[in-house]
Amino acid sequence: MSMNDHAKLYQQKLGYNRNMGPYQSLSLPWWVRTPQEVYGPRHGCELEPLICGEHVFRRLEQDIRDARRCIDIISWGFDPGMVLVRGAAAQAGQRVGDLLQEIASREHHPVKVRIVVWHDDVVAQLLMKNVPGYYGLQFPAIGCCRTGYYSEDHQYYNAEWFDKACSNGLTNIEFRVRKVPVSFLRQSLSGEASPGSAAAFAGKVYATHHQKMILIDYVDPPKAVGYVMGHNFVTDFWDTEAHLFRDPRRERFHKADPSKAWRQGPNIASSTGAYVPGYQPTGDEIDRKQRAVQAYLDRDSWVAKPYQDVSCRLRGPVLWDLNHNFCQAWTESERPESLLAELAPLVAPGVTLAQTISQAVVQRIAARPEPDFFQGRSTMPASLFKLARGQHSVQLLRTQPLHGEKTIKECYANLTRQMQHYIFIQNQYIQYEPWAEHLKECVQRLRDAGYLKPIYVFILTSTPESDGMDQPTYDVASKVGQSETMVVEHNEALERAKKGKAARPAAPEELAKSGINVVMGSLWTCARPPKVGGLGADEYEEIYIHAKVAIVDDAAFTMGSANLNLRSMALDSELNVLSEAMDVAYKLRCDLFRQCTGQTGPEQFSNMALTFKSWQDTMQENSSRKSQGKVLEGQVLRFHVDRKPGKPVV
Template identity: 50%
Template sequence: MKNIPGLYGQRYPTVGCAVSGYYSTEHQNYNANWFDEIINGAVPNIDFRLRNLSALYLPSSLQGEPPVPKNVIGGVAAIYATHHQKMMLIDFEKPEVAKGYVMGHNCLTDFWDTIDHPFQSPLRERFYREEPAAAARRYESPEPADFQGSGIYSPGYRYPITSAEERRMSLAVHLDRISFIAKPYQDVSCRVRGPILANLNHNFCEAWLASSQPRAWDKDTHMLSIDWLLASPKAAYRTLFPPDYDEAMVNRRKSIPSKSFVVKNGKHSAQLLRTQPERGEKSVKECYANLTRQARHYIFIQNQYVQYEPWAEHLRDCVAQMRRSDYNAEIYVFILTSTPERDGMDLHTYGVAERLGQSDSMVVEHADAVQNAKRGKSAMPLTPEQLKKQGINVVMGSLWTCAVKQEGWPLRDEDYEEIYIHAKVAIVDDVAFTLGSGNLNMRSMAIDSELNILSDAQDVAYKLRCDLFRQCAIEEGPSEKGSMVKIHAKWSEIMKENLRLKGAGQSLLCQIVNFHVDRKPGQPLI
């Protein structure tokens, strides 16, 4: 279970961390003590639940999907579903003030940042590569006796550095050496009001009835438990025989009609989308398919993972179909994604990049593909020029920030920092958008529990596009539904120039940089 640090107590301080590392001792203790209090009922107005997802429904959900990687890691991942939804529902039982959030954000201090994403901001979370308390114990010893010097009025006198002070100074240096500030994080969430809150409540109540209260000993035994296999029988039992409190709450909420949430002068429509294998839902996948099919001018995608090859193939098929129908306008595709956090994600990322003419952005895979083509084992990788002839223009980049450059001194490699894209956003033609928890990978399309929002609110889609363009590339682009030809070409130039500047130790023009991975790929993951 990820992104709930402290649930498993001080025995497993790194389980649940979003980052591979330790919090400060004080932070770890706070997290663990908070969960102890909640689980033991010390705070009666907080009811905390855990929701496990069963593996029993995954085989049917995976039908029609690409084959699962034939390795141990890939096989295990294919039967381990996670609850990946991110939503909040506030004051639902007071419709006049109720509001909700469909989010990309996780509720962690690890994910705090500003839209400027400053380099190494001390306001972001600090992590440690080893447990700080264990490091501190290595520097402990009794305090020395008081210094018996000649007095503070002696000429040249200064307070001596005692052995205890030396140890404290050494510890401070050591902790600084083993610590690091969390990466800048880019994310997008959406606040909603209106009848869609009834749908959010339905989603919440379904999950609530399928959840369970953690017990105090769970944190010590969870690593050995098989709850994830039993999730469906347990959920079915709770649905048939819900606790009185749960049943009363759910029924009370059900009794509130959706029209109670209608907002005066509300002008937008929106729909919730889910990936929910146990209910046979894959509407997040359907949303991406439909948005791509309906695109007539541009698609903007900012996503943590762009690793779903069927989407790239679907894009090319859709444009080819339009051209066969004599619609010959070109499609402009903007993709922003992070460097894959694990090398096991590289091959699926390459699968998308290669299909969209970006093969050379992943050096090792591209070289292998070229060699295989020369041996007659496959075709040469698709080039941007070849893709353009098919009517598709693609830029694919990552987001970076850098330190302030000092006059006469080049920036070092460590003075550049990638902005970790955690957002899951797609905008089409300034007329529709989706955002939420769903990544563009097979896990989000078919395995994990996901929640997105889809809206045809054109003014919101346009403003969201302008805000994101301005944030990462300074310029917001054309007017509403304007031509993307010039801004697409400009992005391509800026991305290439920023990659050159980064290699030359110079300041970046803005955040967008050509997507670039140069390492040997690992065993494929999903």
């Protein structure tokens, strides 16, 4: 399916716009339109983008504490041991699991908490560890051997919390899981081009529920608030806008189970190793033991990498749509199964029927406690949530494979179609080749119509987390004149061109002649400069971009959970917001640009030419500084990958 299939739905006509004068006008049609029924734009709302975990989690913790009725959470991952508001260290503060238990069990205004998280099976947990400690105290560390262990206290806390949550042992807290059935795979991939490798097939089979949203006190409209998030409820996602090098407030992970640290150093039991009443190790033995344990923990651990992410706090009628999305997810979720129950069909096929019947009975019983939950909410009209001073309009967008919805893909198509000056994209994955082709087509249509002003494209992404993502990233980079940023693929493309097997990849100068000017960068941080000498190579660290933001012409923007890749456009469930709130779009652009270069860029709706040149210069300067061991200016460097690509994954 082309990204331009629905272009005719956006044809301009004179209309009445009561949200912005002049009231009879030809205004750009930012709102997503499809032949299917989707969430429409909501007016009288209030939007507040929040950049990086320190800001979003601090704001969120206060909203959670202020809750009086209910909290509904959807997340890709959930880590009850994470601390939302931190002191001098990652564990300095209250764990979110304790916070939720506190508000759910308090004497006055106890809050009903409902949590829905993506969980497919033990293989998914081994690969992603998105619900750390999910299998409880019996199997507390599944997934840790691949991505790192938490501290002993954190790991134990999570396992104990999930033991209680999965058995309905937490007062007023319901925890459920959901997955994307493989039966939806063919429908999701209809009209999409996808790689055919075994690794790619495995990725398709494990489609995920990647939405992140929170809805607080929905049943009390004047106080209701919601979030659509890039951030996960996982400790890795806490960071500051400054992305300080090895900030101790970010989580520390361990290569091996940290409980094994106590095997280091001298044996401070009795000489026989058996319990001897009254035996006490010497002070020297205790000191040597402590130093050996700490040395082991320091040697085999690391501070979580810096994370760049953006979420959005919302109020107003859009909460009606957030509630609809949550209620739909709740009905499609299930109570958690134990690890043994998950493995039973594989280990003992004869157990499958009995287990299926038992699970069905449990699910029916679990669905009965709140018969008025959905009915009560369904009678509340969206107009109840309209804010007297709400100046913003917003549309909730989804990729929802269970319901055949791809409005986020249509959003990217239309933002690019309406663009007249610039687009800024900060995204974890820039791997959707149809978008790159669509960008070129849209700009060519502008030029064919006589619009000859240059278009500026600012792209920020991270080094792909696996070499299987390199080729999909290169497929985009090469289409937008950034082939040279990926050395191995670029050289291979040049060799194919020499042999007449393919066209030479377009250079930036060639693309600029057709009206498209592109910079493609990544974000980095570094240590403070030493008193003598320069920084070492290991004192620079790439900032992991997890944000999913696009801003067009200081006039419209989208943000949320969706990456610019095949998974988010078609396979995984995702949740974004789209808004034409120009004041918010401009401020968000200024804040994100300031992070990159220290400069906000031009005044609203002004020419981006000088800013584009400034980005190019800053990227070049920082590359030079990094090679010379100097402190970086801002955080942006040119995107650069130099390794052999693996077989493409999805």
